[in-house]
Amino acid sequence: MQGVGPAICLGRDIDTDQIIAGRYLRTKDRSVWAEHVLEDLDPTLAERVRGAIIVAGRNMGCGSSREQAVVALREAGVVGVVAPSFARIFFRNAINIGLPVIEAPVPPCTDGVRVSFDLDAGWVEVDGKRYPARPLSAKMNAILRAGGLVPYWRSHR
Amino acid sequence: MSTLSERILDAPAGTYVDREVDLAFAHDGTGILAREALREMGVERLAHPERLRLIFDHIVPANTGMAATLQAELREYARTTGVALSDAGGGICHQVLSEGVVRPGTIVAGADSHSCTLGALGAFATGMGATDMAAIWASGATWFRVPETIAVCLSGRLSGAADPKDVALTYAAKLGMEGATYRALEFVGDGVADISMDGRLTLCNMAVETGAKTGLFYADGVTLRHLADHGVAASPQAPEECRYEQEIDIDLSDIVPLVAVPHRVDTVCEAEEVAGTHIDQVFVGTCTNGRYDDLFRFAEIVRGRRVAVRTLVIPASRAVLARAIATGILADIVDAGCMVATPGCGPCLGAHAGVLGEGEVCLSTANRNFKNRMGVGGEIYLSSAVTAAASALAGEIAVPEVA
Numbered sequence: 072m073q074g075v076g077p078a079i080c081l082g083r084d085i086d087t088d089q090i091i092a093g094r095y096l097r098t099k100d101r102s103v104w105a106e107h108v109l110e111d112l113d114p115t116l117a118e119r120v121r122g123a124i125i126v127a128g129r130n131m132g133c134g135s136s137r138e139q140a141v142v143a144l145r146e147a148g149v150v151g152v153v154a155p156s157f158a159r160i161f162f163r164n165a166i167n168i169g170l171p172v173i174e175a176p177v178p179p180c181t182d183g184v185r186v187s188f189d190l191d192a193g194w195v196e197v198d199g200k201r202y203p204a205r206p207l208s209a210k211m212n213a214i215l216r217a218g219g220l221v222p223y224w225r226s227h228r
Numbered sequence: 229m230s231t232l233s234e235r236i237l238d239a240p241a242g243t244y245v246d247r248e249v250d251l252a253f254a255h256d257g258t259g260i261l262a263r264e265a266l267r268e269m270g271v272e273r274l275a276h277p278e279r280l281r282l283i284f285d286h287i288v289p290a291n292t293g294m295a296a297t298l299q300a301e302l303r304e305y306a307r308t309t310g311v312a313l314s315d316a317g318g319g320i321c322h323q324v325l326s327e328g329v330v331r332p333g334t335i336v337a338g339a340d341s342h343s344c345t346l347g348a349l350g351a352f353a354t355g356m357g358a359t360d361m362a363a364i365w366a367s368g369a370t371w372f373r374v375p376e377t378i379a380v381c382l383s384g385r386l387s388g389a390a391d392p393k394d395v396a397l398t399y400a401a402k403l404g405m406e407g408a409t410y411r412a413l414e415f416v417g418d419g420v421a422d423i424s425m426d427g428r429l430t431l432c433n434m435a436v437e438t439g440a441k442t443g444l445f446y447a448d449g450v451t452l453r454h455l456a457d458h459g460v461a462a463s464p465q466a467p468e469e470c471r472y473e474q475e476i477d478i479d480l481s482d483i484v485p486l487v488a489v490p491h492r493v494d495t496v497c498e499a500e501e502v503a504g505t506h507i508d509q510v511f512v513g514t515c516t517n518g519r520y521d522d523l524f525r526f527a528e529i530v531r532g533r534r535v536a537v538r539t540l541v542i543p544a545s546r547a548v549l550a551r552a553i554a555t556g557i558l559a560d561i562v563d564a565g566c567m568v569a570t571p572g573c574g575p576c577l578g579a580h581a582g583v584l585g586e587g588e589v590c591l592s593t594a595n596r597n598f599k600n601r602m603g604v605g606g607e608i609y610l611s612s613a614v615t616a617a618a619s620a621l622a623g624e625i626a627v628p629e630v631a
């Protein structure tokens with residue numbers, strides 16, 4: 072699994088309230104989440120993340136279990152999320168909806184630099200520099216490759 | 229020799245295991261998403277409906293037509309599948325399930341990050357997302373990575389105004405917001421025996437604020453008495469010698485009232501250092517501190533006096549509310565000028581019932597003070613219900629004094 076795109080750089084400890092605020096949760100309409108993704112951090116991000124790879128600081132996605140956070144990122148067109156460490160529920164949720172998340176020791180970067188990753192080969196490249204990606208468990212790998220837990224389930228039952 | 233997590237999951241730390249889940253629950257927020265995922269998965273029959281619970285707590289009673297419609301759909305789903313539903317007013321999922329549902333030694337999965345709360349009963353309880361929950365509802369099982377464990381060693385006794393919440397803020401400050409990521413926190417040591425079940429639930433509740441997968445107490449006399457009060461018989465769990473990845477020591481006799489200042493739970497200071505800080509609202513409630521102990525300690529301080537700032541008290545469950553009525557402390561709270569609302573999460577997630585306006589400051593007994601969490605532009609300080617009581621009377625952050 073591979074991906075490439077310009078970087079959108081976020082700080083550390085980005086919590087799920089910042090990714091999608093509680094006030095937008097009372098709907099099943101995914102476009103609402105995409106439209107308001109990262110709004111409290113910067114209202115222009117919802118537009119800018121399309122086709123981009125998020126490079127975040129440590130503890131990406133901490134806070135609540137709300138799956139709307141990862142769905143919002145995916146629906147907004149985020150190609151993947153790279154961070155030195157993730158909150159565990161966010162990480163699990165991302166894999167479950169088929170959003171590539173890559174744990175790698177990436178330093179803070181600037182918006183727009185080129186980011187690419189190759190999960191099979193186990194690396195991520197930020198601004199020309201390559202970093203090792205932490206491997207996924209066999210189960211997580213299979214779920215991500217299937218496109219998420221729903222398609223994985225459908226093909227295994 | 230194993231940690232409690234290793235014992236319950238029956239595998240050594242670091243391994244991945246597939247396990248049957250003894251209890252799996254979702255609330256009105258995540259339940260809708262799980263329902264959607266089940267539809268997409270094409271699942272019609274649930275593996276073990278008797279092990280599942282739906283609990284309406286996040287937005288109760290519904291504040292908009294949309295919320296009401298989604299809840300109606302979920303209510304109907306519970307009816308047709310036979311999943312037990314705790315409807316609006318029953319209380320917050322973690323509290324409701326602590327009242328005689330969760331048992332020591334079981335595996336519990338909740339579609340809510342604070343599901344770690346239930347580890348206070350000696351269970352392995354952890355939070356997941358809605359799609360994971362759907363898969364559990366469909367199959368009865370899920371995968372876990374058995375966590376390494378950090379021991380939080382408690383010694384001494386709390387005294388005066390010090391509260392289990394202050395202990396939770398102490399370990400949050402020591403570990404930091406990601407200090408325990410992928411780990412379990414095990415609360416051990418001589419100090420444990422003195423901590424009530426309400427206090428233990430508070431301590432386990434905040435484990436996730438350090439990134440932990442769960443927090444656990446071994447079932448002991450306190451646990452068994454608590455369960456017996458709810459008509460449940462259980463056996464104690466004896467700690468074994470085991471290898472912890474890290475140990476942190478907390479002497480309970482050193483604990484004083486603390487406050488977490490905006491916008492991080494690990495930026496903690498003594499209440500004294502922020503005394504005099506302006507506040508617009510005090511909120512006592514949530515799955516962290518909306519229990520009977522909290523309401524009791526709050527009432528002890530405000531009884532016979534008047535709060536000087538808008539103060540909202542939300543019992544964590546109907547059982548807590550009923551007990552507060554029966555013992556008379558609810559009347560004390562109301563007489564002191566506080567608002568009382570339906571058991572549930574209330575304004576904790578910024579959706580309804582006490583949301584903050586731009587620039588407003590709240591002292592809350594919750595577990596999270598993320599920016600904008602209780603409303604855009606609002607600031608949140610976190611404390612115990614004891615500190616909240618003193619501050620409500622003073623109209624500003626104040627240091628509580630308890631003999």
Ligand code: SF4
Nearest residue numbers: 342514515573576577
């Ligand atoms: S009270 Fe707050 S933290 Fe607890 S479950 Fe409800 S929204 Fe979450």
